[in-house]
Amino acid sequence: MLTRLPYTLLWLLALPFVLLRLLWRARRQPGYIRHLGERFASYRVRAPGPVIWVHAVSVGETRAAEPLVRALLEAWPEHSVVITHMTPTGRETSRALFGSNARVLRAYLPYDLGCLAERFLRHFRPSFGVIMETELWPNLLAACRRNRVAVMLANARLSERSARRYARAPVLTGLTMKALDVIGAQTAADAARLQQLGAARVSVTGNIKFDVTPTAAALALATQLRERAGERPVVLAASTREGEEALLIDAFVRLAPAKALLLLVPRHPQRFDEVARLVAGRGVKLQRRSAEEAIDTDTRILLGDSMGEMFAYYAAADVALIGGSWLPLGGQNLIEACAVGTPVVVGPHTFNFMQVAEEAVRTGAARRATDAADGIAAALAVLGDEDMRAQMAAAGRAFATQHQGATRRTIELLRGLQVQSPAPRPGLRAPAAR
Incomplete structure (x- = not known):
């Protein structure tokens, strides 16, 4: 406790x-202040069973998490799954993926104070928990250990940059890592960095x-989207981040033939x-995916203004072209x-997905470009070479x-928690696989 x-x-x-900051972000995205009580562990939703x-x-x-959640529902058929988020976009994605499934509920995780963590655990009384990727909250994990x-x-996954950041607080990080019962790492490099920070039970399960x-x-x-585009070649700029769109739009308008269409998401x-x-300010004609109308021949950009697609x-x-990689933002999933x-064409900044990006380039599934203009040029080269594209x-x-199977390996580790975890305190359940 003194360490925390x-x-x-x-x-x-x-x-x-x-x-x-939450209120400020709600000016652009009102979802940030909806369900505000949940951020203080005040919940209306209750899971059956x-x-x-x-x-x-x-x-x-x-x-x-989608394949893992579906596998959990199958492996533990008497359980419901409560998915917690920190952002409204995460919550909406969960709703889009599982909205009709009565056994999947969603909520915000409370802020990382011990009293809120205790209230969260008392309300949902989870049999066990799964945290995806890199989100570590010391007080929450300590509360899980106590209960x-x-x-x-x-x-x-843990990049070298993130590992250096965690290493600045070695005692707190070490205790937090040790509060985890088991870790399934994406790669051997991720596993090694986690172990260096004090993690104990680490297995490489894949991505x-x-x-x-x-x-x-x-x-x-x-x-349907292809039918709307007709015979026009489509260049997708996927999951772009602030500052990248201007670079990609300018390069596309300058380099791409008029018949090419940029699908910007x-x-x-x-x-x-x-x-x-931003597009209108450049005098470039844009249509929106949400309009569901035929794409005009003089439209250069189709804006992918939808979620979950x-x-x-x-x-x-x-x-x-993969967003997040054209500025030093770490890249997105390819x-x-x-x-x-x-x-696929990726930019120079893929440190959040380094091994995946490097292997995709090595196997010929992706090409790496030096900047946004080079990325557009590389995409156009792929468009112009049918053999290369195939x-x-x-x-x-x-x-x-080749890399499938991580979900199965993760479920196997979770089944092992039945015998490896301490006995549950009265009122809290241990996992029981079927």
């Missing part, structure tokens, strides 16, 4: 500013995102209108593009298929 005291005091001091808790911060983690709630860090597959509805939507929905204004966008495109056989498509599908 300075951290807790910092949280208490920061809380007014955290709330002000025993609960498995899965924490998925935002969009990327939620989409990665004998086993927790797994699944699909764990669960390879197990995400497109639905029939996504593929049908892709067909910002990562954050609150920026859809902002990006539309990234698989459809990838499947509809002839080549995809696995979905590979899974549907869409050639080879990259085949390489991408093979790359995605």
Whole structure:
């Protein structure tokens, strides 16, 4: 407790500013102040029967969690799954993926104060928990340890940059790592960095995102988008971040032939209108995906202003540029593009997905560009070479298929928690697989 005291005091001091930031962000995205009580562990929703808790911060983690959540529901059929988030976009993604499933509920995770963590655990009484990727909250994990709630860090990734940041507080980080009952790391390099920070039970399970597959509805939507585009080649700029759109738009307008169409999909929905204004300010004709109208021949950009349709966008495109990699933001997931056989171009900044990006380039599923203009030029080169496009498509599908199986390995580790975890305190349940 003494080790966490300075951290807790910092949280208490920061809380007014955290709330002000929440209100500020709600100006552009009102979802940030909906369900505000949940951020202080005040919940109206209750799960029927025993609960498995899965924490998925935002969009990327939620989409990665999809095959794992479905596997959990199958492996523990008497349980419900409560998915907690930190962002409204993550929550909406969860609703889009599981909205009709009565056994999947969603809520915000409370801020990391011990009293709020205790209230969260008392309300949902989870049998065990799964935290996706890198989200570690010291007070929450300490509360789980006190209440004998086993927790797994699944699909764990830790870049060198993040590892250096955690290493600045070695005692707190070490205790937090030791509070995890088991860790499933994406790669051996991730596992090594986690162990250096004090993690004990670490296994390399692979990347669960390879197990995400497109639905029939996504593929049908892709067909509709292609019909709207007609015979025009489609260059997708996927999950772009602030500052990248201007670079990509300018390069595309300058380099691409008039018949080529740029399908531009910002990562954050609150920026859809902002990006539309950015395009209009350049005098470039834009249409929106949400308008569901035929795409005019003089339209240069189709704005992908929708949530939960990234698989459809990838499947509809002839080549995809991956956002987050054109400025030093770490890149975004390219696995979905590979899974549907869409050639990929990434920028120089892929440190959040380094091994996946490097292997995709090495196997021929992706090409790396030096900047946004070089990325557009590389995408146009792929468009102009039918043989190259076919080879990259085949390489991408093979790359995605080769790395599947992480979900199964994660479930196996969770089954092991039945015998490895301490006995539950009265009122809290231990996992019981079927």
